[in-house]
Amino acid sequence: MYGNDFSAPNGAPDDASGGLLGEVEAAEAELRAAAARGRCVGPAPDEDLAAYFTEVVDAEQKIEPRDWMPDAYRRTLIRQIAQHAHSEIIGMQPEGNWISRAPSLKRKAILLAKVQDEAGHGLYLYAAAETLGISRDELVQLLLDGRQKYSSIFNYPTLSWADVGAIGWLVDGAAIVNQVPLCRCSYGPYARAMIRVCKEESFHQRQGYEILHTLAHGTPAQQAMAQDAVDRWWYPSLAMFGPPDGDSTHSAQSMAWKIKRFSNDDLRQRFVDMCVQQAGILGLRIPDEDLRWNDERQAYDYTQPDYDELMQVISGNGPCNRERMAHRRAAHADGNWVREAAAAYAAKRAGQKETVAA
Numbered sequence: 422m423y424g425n426d427f428s429a430p431n432g433a434p435d436d437a438s439g440g441l442l443g444e445v446e447a448a449e450a451e452l453r454a455a456a457a458r459g460r461c462v463g464p465a466p467d468e469d470l471a472a473y474f475t476e477v478v479d480a481e482q483k484i485e486p487r488d489w490m491p492d493a494y495r496r497t498l499i500r501q502i503a504q505h506a507h508s509e510i511i512g513m514q515p516e517g518n519w520i521s522r523a524p525s526l527k528r529k530a531i532l533l534a535k536v537q538d539e540a541g542h543g544l545y546l547y548a549a550a551e552t553l554g555i556s557r558d559e560l561v562q563l564l565l566d567g568r569q570k571y572s573s574i575f576n577y578p579t580l581s582w583a584d585v586g587a588i589g590w591l592v593d594g595a596a597i598v599n600q601v602p603l604c605r606c607s608y609g610p611y612a613r614a615m616i617r618v619c620k621e622e623s624f625h626q627r628q629g630y631e632i633l634h635t636l637a638h639g640t641p642a643q644q645a646m647a648q649d650a651v652d653r654w655w656y657p658s659l660a661m662f663g664p665p666d667g668d669s670t671h672s673a674q675s676m677a678w679k680i681k682r683f684s685n686d687d688l689r690q691r692f693v694d695m696c697v698q699q700a701g702i703l704g705l706r707i708p709d710e711d712l713r714w715n716d717e718r719q720a721y722d723y724t725q726p727d728y729d730e731l732m733q734v735i736s737g738n739g740p741c742n743r744e745r746m747a748h749r750r751a752a753h754a755d756g757n758w759v760r761e762a763a764a765a766y767a768a769k770r771a772g773q774k775e776t777v778a779a
Contacts, residue, residue: 441597441598441601441619441623442619442620442623444601444604445601445604445616445619445620445623448601448604448605448612448616449604449616451481451605452483452604452612452613452616455481455482455483470489471491473489474488474489474490474491474494477607478607478678478679481605481679483607483608483609483612484607484608484609485609485610486552486553486609486610493674494678494680495553495554497671497674497675497678497680498550498553498608498611498680499550499553499555500569500671501671501675501680502546502549502550502553502611503546503547503550503555503560503563503564503569504569504570504571504572505546506542506543506546506547506550506560507543507560507564507569507570507571508571508572508575509539509540509542509543509546510539510540510543510571510749511571511572511575511745511749512539512571512572512574512575513536513539513540514575514745514748514749515575515577515578515579515584515588515741516532516535516536516579516585516588517536518579519532519579519582519584519585520532520533520536522582523582523585524582528632531628532585535589535625535628538621538625541621542618542621542622545614545617545618546611546614546618547560548610548614549610549611549613549614552610561753564749565746565749565750565753567737567746570735572661573657573660573661573731573734573735573739574592574595574657574658574660574661575741575745576734576739576740576741576742576745577653577654577657577739577740577741578740578741580650580653581646581649581650582632582636582646583632583633583636583643583646583647583649583650584650584653584654585629585632586629586630586631586632586633586636586647586650587629587633587647587650587651587653587654588629588654589625589626589627589628589629589630589632589633590626590629590630590632590633590696590699590703591629591651591654591655591658591696592629592654592658592661593622593625593626593629594626594629594658594692594695594696595658595659595661595662595692596622596661597619597622597623597626598662598688598691598692598695599661599662599688600615600618600619600622601615601619602681602682602683602688603615603680603681603682604616604619605679605682606679606680606681607678607679607680608680611680630699630703633647633650633651633703633705634702634703637703637704637705638704644704647703647705648705648706651700651705651706651707651708652708655707655708655709656708656726656727657726658692659689659692659693659723659725659726660726660727660728660730660731662685662686662688662689662692663685664685664728664731664732665685665686665725665728666684666685666686668728669684669685672684672685690720690721693712693720693721693723694720694721697712697721709723709724710724711723711724712724
């Protein structure tokens with residue numbers, strides 16, 4: 422099958438024996454179990470709604486769109502889910518321009534399928550955000566106006582075919598580490614969307630890993646291309662987890678509400694520990710001279726990414742910020758006729774139904 426047509430070496434990401442994909446399956450089982458045992462008894466008419474909200478969250482049950490929730494909880498979810506959705510849509514660009522240049526028909530088909538998956542993820546997530554009372558049109562306009570963000574990682578260029586492999590292994594790998602805990606998010610629509618997204622992302626990570634594995638075991642030129650891609654994408658991938666815990670604006674409250682389950686630094690450490698083992702199988706070097714095992718912590722010590730650079734990219738000054746947004750605005754404008762046609766058709770159908778009813 423495309424995307425899984427090679428014998429995965431030991432240490433390949435997300436093998437069938439468990440790992441992150443196993444955690445997704447466990448989260449899905451927990452969702453089903455929570456639904457089967459029922460919700461907390463609803464609040465009495467005179468009961469404190471905030472207390473009931475806390476009871477539901479503490480009981481590891483899900484807040485649903487019909488439930489009362491604090492305004493700050495709703496705003497936090499809209500911000501986070503929208504940024505996630507925007508990232509999936511903008512994230513189609515760095516790889517999309519390699520579809521026609523992929524080295525074989527099989528590689529083209531795999532990459533095309535992946536980019537299509539990313540579009541689908543964006544649609545799942547926009548739909549989840551809409552359950553919070555904001556329309557998709559509003560969300561898109563907030564992005565186009567620069568009032569909402571997308572992941573900083575997509576503001577870096579893809580310079581070679583090996584970059585597609587590095588994005589799959591490192592960028593999608595970091596995304597999975599970050600997103601698997603969201604399968605246990607306290608907000609039901611987001612948690613359910615993430616179950617499907619993470620299952621599909623696990624294939625994307627394997628595809629990138631296989632590309633790099635092929636290049637790293639190929640000619641010297643291919644090996645050099647693979648190493649160059651890893652060198653350029655390693656630190657931007659580490660920065661995907663956000664600023665250090667001490668500088669993170671939203672993490673503490675999000676963790677209290679069980680939107681997030683782990684801190685930025687905990688997730689970053691997990692990603693490093695995972696990648697070091699996989700890099701050894703790939704035969705590629707993590708570009709960090711200070712990377713070494715720490716017996717006391719039972720984890721790897723590593724060099725932190727450049728957080729000043731991260732803030733610059735988030736502020737719009739990355740290598741490809743302007744290019745990415747110009748492309749997104751142009752695509753939105755080019756698709757206006759489709760939206761107008763759909764709206765006209767919907768109005769026509771509604772008029773026909775009114776006529777029949779009369």
